[in-house]
Amino acid sequence: MPALTRLAHRAASAIRALERVTRPQDPEVAAALRQRWAELPPHVKHRSQTIGQRIAGCEGTHGVFPKCDFACTPCYHSRDANKVRIDGEHTVSEIGRQMEFTRRVRGPGQYAQLIGGEVSLLGPDDHAAALGAMLEHERKPMSFTHGDFDYDYLRRLALNPDGSRRFDALAFAAHFDSLMFGRRGIPLPADERSLNPFRAHFCAMFARLRREHGVKSHLAHNYTVTPRNVAQIPEVLRTAGRFGFHMFSFQPAAFVGNERRWKDDYGALSADAVWSRIEAGAGGRLPYRLFQTGDERCNRAAYGGWVGSRWVALADDRDPRDLRMRSALFGTLRGIDLAAPPAVAAARLTRAFARRPSSVPIALGWSVRFARRAGLRELIRHGFAPVTLVMHRFMDAADVGEAWDAMENGDEISDERIRETRERLEACSYHFSHPETGRLIPACAQHAVFDPEENARLARELPL
Ligand code: SF4
Secondary structure (H helix, E strand, C coil), rough: CHHHHHHHHHHHHHHHHHHHCCCCCCHHHHHHHHHHHHCCHHHHHCCCEECCCCCCCCCECCCCCCCCCCCCCCCCCHHHHHHHCHHHHHHHHHHHHHHHHHHHCCCCEEEEEECCCCHHHCHHHHHHHHHHHHHHEEEEEEEEEECCCCCCHHHHEEEECCCCECCCCEEEEECCCCCCCCCCCCCCCCCCCCHHHHHHHHHHHHHHHHEEEECCEEEEEEEEEECCCCCHHHHHHHCCCCCCCEEEEEEECCCCCCCHHHCCEEEEHCHHHHHHHHHHHHHHCCCCCCCCCCCCEEEECEEEEEEEEEEEEEECCCCHHHHHHHHHHHHHHHHCCCCHHHHHHHHHHHHHHHHHCCCHHHHHHHHHHHHHCCHHHHHHHHCCCCCCEEEEEEHHHHHHHHHHHCCCCCCCCCCCCHHHHHHHEEEEECCEEECCCCCCEEHHHHHHHHHHHHHHHHHHEEEC
């Protein structure tokens, strides 16, 4: 082949590759979104719904490292979870099996939680291999931890033995609240405030990792809410809100998991009561109806961040112009993966807006409104530190078990509470992969129905 023809072929294939990587929407993701939308129950098919319009939903691993070395009250893991030994080989092969299935059903680029017992009980190499298995199946993994590990562990996870970077970025969700027992240095926290140095230390480890090795991080903070610590939410947010976490997720406790760890009346906390405490910490009303994920009785999320000492929402769900912006955003950015290298993300955005130029003035109008709401001078002075505020309300195991049985058997449900449980399960946004049956199971059903049997089996197969 003459040199000129070879050059032309190479240029053509480079252009094709560039076109593919900067394509705003992956065809598999588009198909998964259509499928998700079609499967949603009517009561959540509204304009704010992110599932099927923006994302396919969230995924998690199960039965891959059930053991934990803390003793929290409550604990969502079944009694047998702590009888299963940590086994890196089992973890990695099982994750591969589960993620291969979600990749097939949900397409590439979806968020997946590396979750089970305590992830840091895996050695750094096994932990890295588990993340590698998730990345191999094009998931965006986030490791779930109690956060009680040292910088050396984090460094060995992030770097290869020769000191080169194993990951460019890591995502962690760390659980910190005063209902957790066993943390080194503070085994029995007196209150939430006394945990703040530990929250700060956790974030500082990741800041150091970036400084010394250039590994970026995305950090979430989890907090179980019970009548004992609900009043302390504002103080936690006001203080730990600036430590470097990018998300705070508050999870009102439910009667699920190990019943020996249940304390207090968890039913005494209403969704509004908890949300009002989160609002008190953020310093104002939190608009959660602009974007809703799944069922509102399960999830609330407010998107925004700190501008100086104020948390400012990105948009206002009472402003019709922001509601128009939301529709334009769903139309323009449907299924686009912006968690890519900046140049690729910018190219995808440019192509997306080029396809829908009418969205450009809407986006510009929104940015002016946001700058006004935040205060231009304040924005220039302090910048914007994005922090998403979330509430996720798991359900009681007894209700889930009853609703799940009725769903499986196709039975009518007369009880209003169980009917609500079924509606929420049908609209679930957080699933676990069961390739052996070809199903994705809602996390509530996983914990209430599947975990006890699964952990009992694992305790036999992987005894301590
Ligand atoms: S896991 Fe449970 S609480 Fe969470 S979205 Fe699914 S059904 Fe709702």
